[in-house]
Amino acid sequence: MAVAEADLCAFCSDLVGTLGDTSKLPQVRPHYPTYGSLLSSSKTCPVCRAIVASWRSVSLDSENAEIRNGYPSKIVVTATRRMSSGVTWKFLEASLISTNTVFSYSGHITLESCASHDPASKLPIWNNLVTTFEQKVSVIRLWLDDCLSHHFPGDCRPVPFSPLRLLAVGQDGRLPRLVARESIPLEEARYAALSHCWGGEVPLRTTRDNVAAFTQEIPWALIPKTFSDAMLMAQGLGIPYVWIDALCIIQDDDEEWQKQAACMGKIYEGSHLTICATQSANSTQGCFPPEVSNHQDIFRTNAGNQSAPDIIVRISRGDIRSRALLGNKLTDRGWTLQEQTLSTRVVSCLQPDVHWYCQSCYQTQSGLIFGPGDMLERDLRWETPVLYRRLLQESHLWQSTWRAVATNYSGRRFTVTHDKIPAIAGLTRYFALAMDDVPLLGLWKNTFGADLSWLRLSDKPPMPSIQGLPSWTWLSCARRIVYNFLDWTDPCDASLESQWMDHVQLLAWEIHWTGTPLASSPKIARVKVDGPVLLIPIATFPTGDTFNPPYLQVFGENLVSTNNITKIPWRCAGQFDAGPVARGEYWCLLLRSRTSNVDTAEIFLVLESVGPKTDMTYKRIGIAKIWGSPPAFVPSRRMSIFLV
Numbered sequence: 001m002a003v004a005e006a007d008l009c010a011f012c013s014d015l016v017g018t019l020g021d022t023s024k025l026p027q028v029r030p031h032y033p034t035y036g037s038l039l040s041s042s043k044t045c046p047v048c049r050a051i052v053a054s055w056r057s058v059s060l061d062s063e064n065a066e067i068r069n070g071y072p073s074k075i076v077v078t079a080t081r082r083m084s085s086g087v088t089w090k091f092l093e094a095s096l097i098s099t100n101t102v103f104s105y106s107g108h109i110t111l112e113s114c115a116s117h118d119p120a121s122k123l124p125i126w127n128n129l130v131t132t133f134e135q136k137v138s139v140i141r142l143w144l145d146d147c148l149s150h151h152f153p154g155d156c157r158p159v160p161f162s163p164l165r166l167l168a169v170g171q172d173g174r175l176p177r178l179v180a181r182e183s184i185p186l187e188e189a190r191y192a193a194l195s196h197c198w199g200g201e202v203p204l205r206t207t208r209d210n211v212a213a214f215t216q217e218i219p220w221a222l223i224p225k226t227f228s229d230a231m232l233m234a235q236g237l238g239i240p241y242v243w244i245d246a247l248c249i250i251q252d253d254d255e256e257w258q259k260q261a262a263c264m265g266k267i268y269e270g271s272h273l274t275i276c277a278t279q280s281a282n283s284t285q286g287c288f289p290p291e292v293s294n295h296q297d298i299f300r301t302n303a304g305n306q307s308a309p310d311i312i313v314r315i316s317r318g319d320i321r322s323r324a325l326l327g328n329k330l331t332d333r334g335w336t337l338q339e340q341t342l343s344t345r346v347v348s349c350l351q352p353d354v355h356w357y358c359q360s361c362y363q364t365q366s367g368l369i370f371g372p373g374d375m376l377e378r379d380l381r382w383e384t385p386v387l388y389r390r391l392l393q394e395s396h397l398w399q400s401t402w403r404a405v406a407t408n409y410s411g412r413r414f415t416v417t418h419d420k421i422p423a424i425a426g427l428t429r430y431f432a433l434a435m436d437d438v439p440l441l442g443l444w445k446n447t448f449g450a451d452l453s454w455l456r457l458s459d460k461p462p463m464p465s466i467q468g469l470p471s472w473t474w475l476s477c478a479r480r481i482v483y484n485f486l487d488w489t490d491p492c493d494a495s496l497e498s499q500w501m502d503h504v505q506l507l508a509w510e511i512h513w514t515g516t517p518l519a520s521s522p523k524i525a526r527v528k529v530d531g532p533v534l535l536i537p538i539a540t541f542p543t544g545d546t547f548n549p550p551y552l553q554v555f556g557e558n559l560v561s562t563n564n565i566t567k568i569p570w571r572c573a574g575q576f577d578a579g580p581v582a583r584g585e586y587w588c589l590l591l592r593s594r595t596s597n598v599d600t601a602e603i604f605l606v607l608e609s610v611g612p613k614t615d616m617t618y619k620r621i622g623i624a625k626i627w628g629s630p631p632a633f634v635p636s637r638r639m640s641i642f643l644v
Contacts, residue, residue, distance in 0.1 A: 003127060003312060006299035012047035015075070015090075016113055016301070016313055026093070027077045035096055036069025046297050047111070050315045051075065051094045054107025072097045085367030086118025091319060110320040112366055116309040120367040125353050126312050129298060131365070133229070133288065136354045137236040139365050140347050143356045144237055144273060147345060155359035155390060156344050161270030162189045164260060165248040166241035167218075169231040175217035176231060178206065178247065191241035193271035194230045195339040197329050198246070198415065199282025205251045214247070229287035229349075230275045239272055246283070258422070262519035264335075265342050265426015274343035276336075278328045278350055287349040296352060314366060321362060321370060324348030324355040334412040334420060337405070338427040341387050359388060389434075398435045399447055403483040405431075406442060406454070411480035417466055420475055422519040429518065439518070440509055441473040441525060449504030449531065453591050453603050454481045455549060455623055456577055470525040471619040472605075472643045477577065500592045503635060504531040526617075530640040532590040532633045538606065538624075539583035540576075549575045552624055553583075554632075574624020576606065587618065589641070590633040600631040610644055617642040 008016060011031045032038045032048070035055075042049040051073075079091040090111040097104045114120045124131045147156050162181045166189065170176050181189075203224050206214055220228065227244055234242050249260045260267075268274055277287045297315045302308060316323070324346075330336040340346055348355040353365035362370045372388040392398055405427065414420055421441075428439045437444045443451035454474040469476035508528040514520045536554055543559070544551030551570040553559055559570070588604040595601075606622035618641055626632050 003129070003298050003300050006046050006301050007044065008047055008301055009041045009045040011075075012045050013301070015047065015077075015092075016111065016311060017308075025078060025080065027080075029075045029077055031073065031075040033072060034069060035071040035073055038073055039069065046299055047313075047315060050109050050297060050317065051092075051107070054094050054109050054317060055096055055105050067100055071099060083120075083367055083369060085114075085120040085369075087112055087114045087120045087367040089368055108318050110316040110318070112314040112316075112320070112368065113311050114367070115311050121312060123365075123367065125365045125367075126298075126314075130290075130352045133232075134236070136288070136349075136365065137233055139354060140233070140356065141237055143347070143363060144345070147358050147360065151358065151360040158271060158344050159266070159269040160186055160189075161263075161266045162186050163191070163243050163248060163263075163267050163270075164256075166191050166243055167231070167247055169234045169240065169242055171235060171238075171240050175219060176223065177217050178211070178214045179241070180215070184241070189241065189270075190239055190272045191243050191270075192230065192234045192237070192239045192273045192275050193243045193268050193339070193343065194227070194245075194275050194277065195268075195330060195336050195343075196226055196230075196244075196277040196283060197281055197333055197336075199280075199284075202246045202283050204283075205246045206249065207252045208250060211250055218247075224283040225286035226277050226280050226283040230277070233275055233287070234273075237273065242275075243267055243271065258516050258519060261422040262425055262516040264422070265338055265429060268339050268342045268426070269344070269430075271343055272345070274339065274346045276324070276330055276340060276346060276348045278324060278330050278348045280349075281329055288351055290351070298352075320364065320368070323350060324357065332413055334409065334414045335423045337409050337412060338424060341405070342426055342430060359390070392434070398431065399444070402431050402435075402444070403451075406474055407480070407482050410474055410477065417478075418468070418521055420466065421469075421521060422516075425518040440511065440527065441470065441522065442475045443473060445506060445509075447502075448506040448527070448529070449502045449591050450500070452504065452605060452620075453623065454483055456481055456575065457548075468521045470522070470527075470644050471577070471621070472527065473525075500594045502592055503590045503633075504529050507640060526642050526644045528640060528642050529589070530638055532635050532637055533639040533641075534588050534590070534604075534633050534637070535585050536588045536606075536632070537583070537585050538572075540580040544570060545580065547573065549573050550580075554624075554626060571628050572624055572626040574606070574622060576622035577620065581621075586621075588624075588633075590635075593631065593633070595631075599627050599629040602626050602631055602633055604633070607641075615642070616640070617644055619644055 011029070015029055032041060038048055039052055042052045074095045076093045076095070077090055078093050080089065082088050092109050092111060093106055094109065095104060095106045114126060120126055124135045162184065164181055165178050166184065168174070168177050168179050204222055204227065223231070227247070230244065231242055250256050275287065280287060280289055298313065300310050300312050302310055325331065330340070345358040346356070355365070356363045360372070372391055387401070392401060409424055414423070432439050435444065437446050440448065452472060456477050457480045466476050466478055474481045506527060507530055510524055510526050511522055512524040514523045537556055539553040540550065541553050541559055544553065550573070551568070552572045552574055553570070554572045557570065587607045589607060591603045591605060593600055593602045603623070603625045605620050606624060607618040608621045610617045610619050620643065
């Protein structure tokens with residue numbers, strides 16, 4: 001379908017038609033002054049329509065229409081660049097100020113444009129609403145060839161690995177079939193790995209009953225579309241094999257599955273290319289499901305200048321650089337985090353344009369290209385699964401990056417809850433090698449005290465902990481966790497992290513596995529730590545419970561608010577991991593503290609005794625942060641205890 005023509009308002013014509021001065025960013029652009037005037041213009045101007053749509057995620061409809069329409073608006077160009085392809089890229093922030101509340105709203109859109117004389121304007125993606133499968137594969141082939149020829153080998157080269165089985169895609173004229181590792185020399189085991197959503201029951205799986213037949217042939221008619229698309233893509237790229245979990249692992253062989261789960265990270269590290277079915281909900285929709293909303297608009301305009309060449313414009317909601325990494329079908333699933341993170345080359349199958357990222361760059365079918373350092377805005381970069389190894393090695397941010405990984409991973413879903421351990425085993429091994437550290441169920445030997453300071457995001461009601469896991473690991477939490485809540489730690493700012501003093505010393509640990517280490521449930525998992533302890537009276541109260549995290553009453557403090565409205569009158573924020581509990585006295589273990597010229601902030605675990613008190617064994621039941629002067633804890637009053 002051809003690209004339609006559209007007229008822009010005067011403000012948006014100027015916005016689209018000028019590159020802007022990159023030395024003066026962020027740059028406020030002249031535009032309609034209020035929400036009402038923007039809303040009126042959005043009836044005819046597609047850029048205004050995209051700006052208004054960027055605010056749809058907030059509850060504007062519930063506010064008084066007359067007041068709402070007078071809200072001041074502001075359009076800011078936060079980043080802009082002209083690519084070598086001739087494409088101009090702009091990243092816009094649209095803000096809206098509520099005049100009758102303390103709230104402000106912000107939305108983001110991406111503007112891509114190219115003139116009819118620019119090289120990119122000849123590409124199919126700039127002349128059609130969608131492109132064909134063959135056109136997408138052609139672009140991927142160019143990216144792959146360029147990566148092989150020009151990118152620094154140490155960055156993008158896969159780590160050689162030969163999986164137990166691979167699926168021959170039929171380049172030799174035969175039907176697809178499973179091929180055993182022993183039949184393929186390591187130097188010839190070039191394969192693409194598929195990252196996909198199972199979406200319930202997969203219609204084709206390898207089992208004990210059919211594995212022998214599948215080593216002879218697998219009829220194309222049996223292969224679901226997502227699988228066949230990946231195989232055809234590999235064919236078109238000259239890659240002889242693919243690895244698909246449902247077919248390359250015998251699914252009803254528990255022993256084989258566990259062994260293969262343990263080396264899943266190596267499988268994706270070794271893939272020549274990882275193909276992500278990013279928008280597919282299951283294996284039958286294909287890698288490019290046509291019914292998926294692309295959240296994009298494309299049109300042709302002269303930007304108000306009849307004598308100038310036409311400009312083709314693509315508008316995307318949000319940051320187009322995050323479409324492959326945030327808020328799609330795959331980023332919701334637990335297994336896919338390490339699949340995308342450990343792969344050195346990834347192609348994300350999106351409508352309407354394919355995205356690519358490797359260790360050297362991020363590219364889109366429309367002609368955008370970004371380096372590792374500027375792929376995403378700073379705040380988004382910590383929420384995405386891409387690990388740029390060279391940047392991490394130069395910045396020494398492995399530990400804070402792991403905590404960002406933990407935050408990302410903890411919010412993902414699993415069909416089988418206990419997959420939460422094996423699905424991150426590959427990443428755990430990778431970080432253990434990079435940091436020269438010992439993994440302890442999502443925490444680390446060298447930073448164990450600081451790693452204990454995770455906080456469950458306050459969901460009501462909270463879900464119970466995952467059975468079989470110790471209370472001290474965030475893996476036991478069935479909800480999303482964070483490390484940087486209320487500046488407890490800040491993974492984006494190493495200087496803030498360095499201001500904290502750690503008080504817990506890890507003395508010993510004991511972890512025994514039910515099966516393969518790091519890829520099975522723990523049979524025994526306990527640690528011995530030494531640190532400052534204090535018996536603290538703690539209670540929840542209704543007003544404090546309205547905050548996130550809630551405020552707690554400690555030491556029987558007065559709960560009556562003062563007239564000082566600039567400061568919350570209570571001095572302890574935190575929560576119990578399993579939800580509010582009755583008033584009581586709890587042993588608390590000081591994890592970290594930071595002293596300013598005003599007071600001292602102290603982060604501590606709330607503990608509950610397990611078994612006889614003489615055993616000195618406790619479990620974590622909550623975490624909190626207390627402010628005050630003098631500090632609540634006395635560092636010299638220490639105790640050695642076991643945590644389970």
